[in-house]
Amino acid sequence: MSSKEADIVFNVDSLKLIRRRLHGWGWIYSKELKISNVEGVATKGKKKVRFNCVWGIPRNDVRQTFLSINFPGGFLISQVLPFVPDKVYIDVRDKSGRQELIDITPFLEFVPLRHSFYQLLKRWLKLTFLYLLRGDFTTWLKLASTKLHQVLPQLKPKKKFEKEYVNLSITNAYLIVDHDLGGGANYYRKRLIEEALAENKEVILLTYNFAKLSYSLNTYNNGKEDEWNLNIADFYTYFRESTPEKIVVNNLVSFEDPLLLLNFLIEIKRQGRTKIVFPLHDYFCICPSFYLINSEGSFCEVPQSWEICYRCLNEHKGRFTLFFPSGPPDIRQWRKTWGWFLQEVDEVRCFSQASADILKKAYPELTSSKIVIQSHSLDDFPVQRPKLDFSRGLHIGVVGHILEEKGAGILREMAEIIHEKTLPVRITVIGDMEIPPSHNFFKITGPYSRIELPKIIEKSGANIFFVPSIWPETFCLTAEELMALRVPLAVFDIGAPPERVAKYSYGLVIKEINAFSALKELMNFFEQMRNQWPVENT
Incomplete structure (x- = not known):
């Protein structure tokens, strides 16, 4: 659909009002407007409320179908409103302050989830x-x-969950609880299921689909997989009657009421012989802002003042706020409940010493013997060293889905420095990125397959690789894969990556987390690598 006033093309893929929760997503594109901010607006008569709309999400499906340029115009809405609205709008503003109000009321549905x-x-x-x-x-x-x-x-439709039809021996089963957002946690979950099935264990997987606001239960038994629609109350009833052998709380980000689920899992633990394992993929157990990025856009370092945390959560506009449509939870109650849970856990599985140290800072009472440092395995990753070309100047390669927390802002600032100073530097993102800059020297390849990564690297022409994350990553699978490919790699001195990159033959740890320092050090790193790079790998 289009808005002819400002040459805006847009679509709302889904927009539902479930009770008073407005939940939906879509995309916006304009050649004329350089969009800088998008907000939601709902009205009823003279009543009006503005709410957060996360904008700038890469939409490769739209790019491939409609456009031939980098397209980061996806948006997400999830907000509990104080009233049932008559009208819903998207307020689009550009860098000059120009405003366009788009009426998306025709897309609004008062329908059930299924x-x-x-x-x-x-x-x-x-x-x-x-x-x-x-x-x-x-x-x-x-x-x-x-x-x-x-x-x-x-x-x-999926089968409706009926416990009498679930043919599993719960006491011999592993229960895995996980979000359905993709990424490293879901990759790890897949490996957990494969390992459990190899041990002849039955597996029950509880997931929450944020897009549909619904739960699913998958069961794996004797080579058979079943998927069930599930009301969370049925889950609580079912597992109160018999407890599984092991529970792996893989990730609760986006779950409807994570604290209630934690309390239930504590109850299960206390009534049986269940073992609970908690892999630390992010810092959701410390703060709802699970990357520990504060409202100012930097690592919060886990402040010891509740007042700082309260103020930050109330001012924050980050994507995590969509998971709390009624407003941020009370941080004291958050830490208290997660603290209880961590006391009941048998094993906290950390993937780096850095993440374990951050966890201990938030929960100093946590018994160190529960913490197990365990690296991720890359046994399914194809190690085929790509050939790199250093003859055409510095070409920075960035791999992955680059959100703000993963360094999108750093890359945009680097691009502006390169543009203003006309530096002979190119940047290629192998993957996608939130709100990429529009310069000829800045390219984005789109989604990639891990199997094809060595070939894509060679084709891109990148010769120095950079992980620009500004959050303290708990492991960083991308960094591990790039080191496995034996390419030059630079990271910021934050979180898990520098633990390994500092010992890597072709590694650079950048001390200052800013675009100017990063670009300067990457240019020096290029000169160093160009002079010592093995001839057979060029």
Whole structure:
């Protein structure tokens, strides 16, 4: 759909009002506006409320279908409103202060979480009517072809959970609790399931789908996998009656009420012989801002003042706020509940000494004997050393899905320095990035397969690699993969990466976390590597 006033093209993929929780996502693009900020606005009569809208999310599906440029125009909304709205808008502003108010009320649905065939058909006909009314048939046709494969799987509903049909011996099973957001935690979960099945254990997987605001239960038994729709109350009832052999609380980010779930898991632990393992993939157990990035955009260093934490959480506009649509939780109660849980846990699995130290700073009473330092395995990663070309100047390679916490802001600032000083430096992001700069020397390849990474590196021309994360990563699988490929690698002196990069033959640890220092040190690092790089690898 388009807004002709400012040449804005947009779409709302989903927008639901569940009780008073407004939840949805979509994308916005404009050639004319250099969008700098997006907010949500809801009105009812004379009542009006503004709310956080996370914008700048890479949407490769839209880029591939509609555009031939880097496209970071995705947005997310999740907010409990003080009233049921008559109108919902997206307030789009550019760097000059120009404002456009986009009415997205026609996309709003008062529907249940699970769609029937009739509801899906009704929604699709409504969207078709909206596009054709605007005379935008081309956009509708492209959207239809893109979305058809997403709609069809929903027409085959999951089985409703009924405990009498779940043929598992719970006392011999492993229960894994995890989010469904992707990334390293889900990769680790996959390995956990494979290892448990190799030990002839039955596996039960509880996940929370933030997009649909719904729970699922997957069961793995005798080579068979089943998936069930689940009401969380049914889960609590089912597991009160019999306890599993082991519970792995892999990640609770995005869960509807993580503290309630923790209390339930503590109850299970206390009534049986269940062993609980807690892998520390991030710092959600310390703060709802699970990367420990404060409202000013830097590592908070776990302050010892509650007042600082309260102020930060109330001022924060980060993406994590979407998971708390009624506002930030009380940080004292948060730490208290997580502290109880950590006391009951049998093993806290940390993937670096740095992350263990941060955890101990937040919970000094945590018994050190519970903490196990365990590195991630790369036995499924293809180690094929790529050839690097140093003859055409510094070409910085950045690998992964680069969010603000992963260094998107650092890369944008570096690009501006390169542009202003006309430096002979290029940057390629192998993956995607939030709000990338629009310079000819800055390229983005889009999503990649780990198996293809060595070939993509060679094709990109990058010769010095950089992990620009500004949060204290608990491990950083990307850094480990790049070291396995034996390419020059630089990281900031924060979190887990410098523990390993400092011992790496082609490694550089950058002390100051800012774009100017990073670029200066990377340019010096390039000269050093160019002079000592093995001839056979060029």
